[in-house]
Amino acid sequence: MNISVLDRFLRYAGVGTQSSPDSGTVPSTPGQTVLARMLAAELREMGAQAELDEASGIVYASIPSNIRKKVPAIGWVAHVDTAPGVPGSGVNPSVVHSYDGGDIVLDGERGVMLSPAVFPELEEYAGQDLVVTDGKTLLGADDKAGIAEILTAVEELLAGKIVVSVAAGMTFGKYETILAPGTHHLSTVPNTPVAVGEGIVVCERLHSLSDAEWKETERLFSHVGLVMQVDTPLLGLAGTICGCGKSMSGSC
Numbered sequence: 076m077n078i079s080v081l082d083r084f085l086r087y088a089g090v091g092t093q094s095s096p097d098s099g100t101v102p103s104t105p106g107q108t109v110l111a112r113m114l115a116a117e118l119r120e121m122g123a124q125a126e127l128d129e130a131s132g133i134v135y136a137s138i139p140s141n142i143r144k145k146v147p148a149i150g151w152v153a154h155v156d157t158a159p160g161v162p163g164s165g166v167n168p169s170v171v172h173s174y175d176g177g178d179i180v181l182d183g184e185r186g187v188m189l190s191p192a193v194f195p196e197l198e199e200y201a202g203q204d205l206v207v208t209d210g211k212t213l214l215g216a217d218d219k220a221g222i223a224e225i226l227t228a229v230e231e232l233l234a235g236k237i238v239v240s241v242a243a244g245m246t247f248g249k250y251e252t253i254l255a256p257g258t259h260h261l262s263t264v265p266n267t268p269v270a271v272g273e274g275i276v277v278c279e280r281l282h283s284l285s286d287a288e289w290k291e292t293e294r295l296f297s298h299v300g301l302v303m304q305v306d307t308p309l310l311g312l313a314g315t316i317c318g319c320g321k322s323m324s325g326s327c
Contacts, residue, residue: 260283264310
């Protein structure tokens with residue numbers, strides 16, 4: 076996807092998610108659910124495990140750890156709703172490049188502007204790019220800027236990753252229907268003796284890994300036993316023959 080934080084924020088700002096204190100629903104306005112669905116879809120496309128709880132409008136996403144030892148989990152939280160006091164739909168943001176430290180005219184006809192005389196903290200951002208509205212609506216940076224930062228960080232964390240499945244019965248074709256388009260993935264059936272380096276890791280011959288990714292995967296699995304490829308119809312059978320059942324019966 077490779078979308079910048081700014082591009083993401085500008086797109087999210089265009090979705091009206093103003094909250095309503097008079098609503099009896101959760102979320103309080105439909106636009107919040109619209110954006111939540113967008114975010115859940117984008118997270119899944121990146122390769123994150125993401126689900127939208129339609130009852131609450133909350134998107135939950137996770138990235139599994141890629142190390143064995145226990146480490147603290149990090150949680151990032153942001154909200155999609157914007158304040159109800161100012162119009163939040165039809166947002167028309169623009170970028171002020173290399174802010175010169177002076178007044179920023181938002182709506183010349185109505186004389187709406189941002190001025191360091193009123194907001195002295197603006198002086199701290201001289202020389203930087205600023206995102207502003209046209210003076211008619213809220214911008215919604217609280218907290219769509221946070222959402223954009225989180226999703227960009229997730230994209231960077233997952234970039235260039237491959238999915239190696241050890242789930243029984245999950246073939247290439249099945250994963251093609253649930254993983255994001257373009258995801259590089261491989262289905263395998265490991266077995267119990269891998270713990271002592273005498274196992275067999277059966278890999279589905281059909282996969283979407285590049286040659287370099289396959290060679291690296293084969294190299295890693297070779298440390299725990301024999302690596303072999305089989306056609307899709309034989310993947311389940313191979314798991315039965317060389318999997319845990321055989322290893323257990325062999326030790327009786």
